[in-house]
Amino acid sequence: MMRKLLLFISLLFGVLQISAQNNQLLYGFDQLPQTLMLNPGAEVDYQKHFGIPLLSNIFMQVGASNSKINYNNIVAGSNRTLDIARNIYAQDLSSKDFFNLYQRLEVVNVGYRLNNPKLYLSFGMYQELDGFAKYPKELTALFFEGDDRNGDGIPETNLPVNLNQLNIVGDLNGVYHVGISGQINEKLTLGARFKIISAALSINSKNNDGVYHLENNNLIYNHVFEQMNSKVNAAGIWNSQGYRIFDSDNPSSVFPSLFFGQENFGVGLDLGLTYHFNNEVTLTASVLDLDYINYQENIKTYQVKEDFVLPDADYFEPTPGDEFDYWESTLDRYYNASMIPIDTLRTSYSTFRSPKVNASLAYKIYHGGKTKSVFRNLWCEPEDYQEVLTSEIGIQTYTAFRPNKMVWAVTGFYSREITKNLNTKVTYTIDEFSKKNIGLGVSTNIRRFNLFLSADNLLDLFQIKQSNYQSIQMGMNFIFK
16 A cells, blocks of 8 residues: 555656646637637638547647756656656755646547538547646655754754645646637627547645654654545556556556546536637637546545654654655555545545646738739739738736646737748747746648647757747647638
């Protein structure tokens, strides 16, 4: 049982080493089918679309709020998860620092205009992995240094370690969705997307309470745990016999669960709108992931709700390089002696996912096209334009409500139709990952075939081993005008 508790610690550090779904480049860009996933109320002027299966949207975004967390500082030269975790600890992070991971793969994405031309229906299925962890500074210090933080051979007594710093959520889901956007009038378009969620893997520990400190009682040390109310929920990781389902050497073992292979499922709703103040000024907004998931199969909950004291002749003193083994044997010794009042539950539990809010305000500029005149540089009056190209300049905001943390971003953008078949978008984003994030998106149409590419944080793209944040996305669709 203690091995499983330590597995949770390992998973925590695993999230730390691999690390948001801020998709500022694709949001509102070029009427792509994928913009409907970010704003169900986005406008599209085509009749139908068909995403190439497994290639219509491939999205990966990883980041850490502290610039010290990069490949060169954390991963280079490390052979074990423990080494990577110690490298993170050596960076002296703050308890305000956090790590984010988001990955999405569209399996199917199809849409078409209904008999009522004001309505556009879209549906499909995608797989997503979403992880978030705040850095538990005091717990990490206890894990690596024990009770003797300064290494002088004398343990610090009455030094509190707050368990409320432990905040981690991670989900691997298959999502089936159907959405509709409708033009209410010339100014307003509204949209909604309903989702059915098949939850393959989940682990979360949030809203914890508890304080640990050491007391020296003559020749006995008392490890005191007070104000305890802590919980770890896990689903899809172990089965009812106690064996681990997820095999890190064979990640595909979880794929059947993405297609309702087990009884962990939920429902969700995305909402969005587009509003034109006039021909130039447009407001958009969306609320995503209003999701509820119920876990009933392959679940375990570990919880401690009672205060307790662990008397011992020794204080906590992990061996450098063997911290995992030290804590496993130490906790097993206490648990086997029935000294830790931990409850192991297999009852169902439910969670609400972290909602995300997007908004943008854009000003559109109309550019004159050229006529078929033999005078190559002859520009015509607007009413005589053969083709009108547009550009937009504006601002976007993003907010995600994570456990005990609100993640935010502000983006300035400029998009431009180079031709009717080639569109670009340039962004400058300020958030907790970077203050110099420049991104570029390109969308091109070749007859009915559409290809889009985007990359964030371009200034670090060619020195990615020193970067603490990166986002890359691509997709292929057939769009029928």
